[in-house]
Amino acid sequence: MKVRITGWRAKNLRGYLRDIEIDLSSQPKRWTLLQMPNGTGKTTTMRLFRDALTGATLSSAEVNSLKADDTVEHGMFELSLMIDDEPWRVEMSFDFRTGRCEYSTTSVGIRSGGNKPGRLPTVLRDTLQKGITELFVFDGELAAEIIELGAKRADNSIRALYKLDSFGELERDIDAQVKKRRNNAASISAATTKNSIDRFTRELEEAETTLAHLQRDERKLQSGRIEAEKAIAELESKIGELSSQQEKYSDELAEINQQILQDKSAISELTAHSTELFRSPPLFHDTVRERLDSLGGTMQKLKLPRTMSEEFFLQLADDANHSCICGRELGPVERETIRKNAKEFLGHDQIAVVNQMKLALRDSGQSGETLGNALEQLRTARDRLQMAEQRKLRIEDELEEAGLTEIGEFKDEKSKISFRLESLLEALDKLAGDHFDFSDIAWKSNIPACKREVKARQRKRDTAAGTYEFIQKTEALKALVKSVESNAITRLRRRIKSSTNKNLEDILANEQLRVASIDGSLRLTTDDLELKTSVSEGQKLAVSYAFLTALLAEAPHRFPFIVDSPAVSLDVEIRRTVGELIPPLFEQMIIFVISSEREGFAETFFSRGDENVEFITISIDPVTGRPAQKKGQKDFRSFHTNLGGSV
Incomplete structure (x- = not known):
């Protein structure tokens, strides 16, 4: 699917949306820059883009927050699109008296043409679902979520864009067929058989409920583990920064840190390699x-x-x-x-x-x-890692004895958290470790044992219902679906990580920041830090641009990229790099900017040619409150405002 935005218009809405029509033509230019003061409705426009595309249901409070003032009773927003070279319009009609929003769509398709009440057709809205639309109608909060430790935003973005959620739908369809088969079998069974099925079902439900409780406990422990590991990483970073400031040890510490990173990488690779050899x-x-x-x-x-x-x-x-x-x-x-x-x-x-x-x-x-x-190489790598870590601890002890008391405080705090982490890991091992030597009653406190108990009780119930063979085949099919899904997400993570790091080399040429892995979120690393947990707002934005361009560049659909204030938290040099590298990756970009972003970022578009760039400047008359629209590079360059705030 190829989507292009050809314009939008609005009436009686807040900011510049009181009475405005933006016409980008049926063949919009590749890049459109809209310059507006803060507080005039850029964020509101972005929100309306997303709502129109996804057909979001708005609450009364959300509807009333859009009205221009208390005198207006009705308002509207209309978004014009080209979807696979077919024109579409989505209109949102607002009734501020009742707090309601109603949708209508217009198209010229042979079967679907004309104006019809309702949102875009389901087939289009499935492709433009919220998780996907938030990627190309860029939400500023997404930058932080993508690199937040423990979050799933990066993974969810990959899954949404590449439709990996359909695997889950397929599994649910399989489960539905199983349930239907079981119900049919139970409805035609003799009374004795039905009693057996009911008894086995109650026993199965008991085991499934126990498993759900154990998995809930596991999630809590995992959350505590992630928090503890994050806190330890931050303390190690602080200790490392203090230690490296001591000229006597700076070179030796840099060498040790490099050795630790290399050994950990080698141990990870050799562990995976040993597992492969063990299976052969x-x-x-x-x-x-x-x-x-x-x-x-x-x-x-x-x-x-x-x-x-x-x-x-x-x-x-x-x-x-x-x-x-x-x-x-x-x-x-x-x-x-x-x-x-x-x-x-x-x-x-x-x-x-x-x-x-x-x-x-x-x-x-x-x-x-x-x-x-392979095991001998693994043993050697572990010995090297242990020696390097001991050297690092020795230097830290010497610095603490020399008067750097902060190091001691950080180490004490790290020791306490490490002790708590060990307790969490021990509890996780007891809860989630596969201990075959556990007694039969251990299934109530151990997840693998409980899963085996669930499976055994499922077999009893399914055998009683005469559906065991059918269930076995569906389980094999579900295992295949899970395997395909797992391989797909692993390959996509690897490919997108590589492209993201390549983009970061260009965007942050003077920094070592790169993506170590995509595991729910983006886990960042540098040459000196295995896990980089603290980054500036500008770095977050730069990493997000690198990730999103890598994600969207090879996406199965072609979308416009719409962004609000893309460079406000970046320094001038990085603005210039982003302005030169990111735009060519998209077939259409709509960029809302403020005057302060002209330097470094917007100025990179001045030489791209008027046939490729649309410059639009919008200001609000302070007396009438009406918007004024001017097109062209001359007005865009000279526009300036001292207004503040945001909408």
Whole structure:
């Protein structure tokens, strides 16, 4: 889908929206800059854009907050669009007496043309849902949410834009089919069977309720863990800053910090690599590899599996022809003999499995790194990390003894939080760790055990209802859906992280800030800090631009990018970089600016050519309260206001 905004108009609304019409034409220029004073309705316009696109339901208070003054009874806002080269208009009519908002849409489609009451069609609103619209109609609060530790905003943005939520809908559809099957089975069962189903259902509900409570406790513990880890990271940052200020130790600390980052990265990679080797029998141990190689050779020597399948002979015996493919006449005795001997051969599905075994066994003899080698490298990396951390602690102790008492205070506070973190981790392990040695009654206090109990009780109930086989197939399908979803989000995170960091290299050329991972939020890092938890407002905005451009650049749909005051918290040099790098990534940008943003940011558009840029300047007459609109670069350059505030 390709969406373009071609204009908007409003009457009797606050700020410049009292009586205004902005016409960008059916073929809008690539970039539109609207310069307005603070307090004249930029934020209100952004909000109306989002409401018109998503068809949001407004409360009476929200409707009445839009009116120009107490004398007006009605108002309207109309947004003009081109959606896949088809013109659309969405009108919001406001009744300030009742506090109601009603929608109507106009289009010229063959089947859907004309003016109709209601919002955009469902198929369009599904694509323009709130989570997506907030990305290209940029909400200033989004910048903080995207990099907030523990938040899910970055992940939710990826899921919304790439429609990964549809996997969840598919799982719910599968569950609905299961429920329907169970209900149908229960409704036609005999009384005794139905009693069994009811009893097993009550037992299952007990286990499911217990599981829900345990998972709620896990969420609380995880939240406490995240807060503790964040606090420890901030204290380590403070200790590091104080330590690095001491000239005697600055070089050594920089070397140690670099070593710690490298060792932690190596441990992470080697742990994942060891897990892969553990799952590969030929690489587990040389003896296992030799035995598998021997089995593969035996299967090759015996020509297993046989090339003919059981189905071939059964089909031959049931064929209506009276003769075999060799020309011999087939009678009842011959056909029965063929059926009997067919069982000596493998079925089609069995042949496929055995062939896969042969292929795997053929490759098992290939040489490669064994698990033992990988574990030895992992052990070495852990030893290096421990030594580096001990060196760092020694320097901190020396600085504390030399009179830097703040370090001691930070270390004491860190020790207390670390103790609390250990308790949280211990509680999490007991709650969520998979301890197979737990007794049968442990399912009431351990999530994996409780899940096994739920599964066992589900099997009893489903077997009683005669739906167990159906349930098994649906569970396999749900597992496949989850696997596809997990792989999709992992690949998208990796790709968007790489593009975001590439953008940051250009936007923040003099800083080391980059994205370490996308795990719900954006986790930031530098060469000196493994986890950067404190960033300025300008850095938040720069990271958000880098992330959003990476996210939207390869999106399945083409949207305009609409932003309010994009550079107000950036310094002039970064403004200039953002103004040069971001606009070319979008086919349409609508940018609301104030006069102070001309320097550094808006001035980068002055040389892009009048055929590509629309300059619009809007001011409010202080006497009449009516807006005045001027187009062109000359008025845009000379406009200046001392008004303050925001709407």
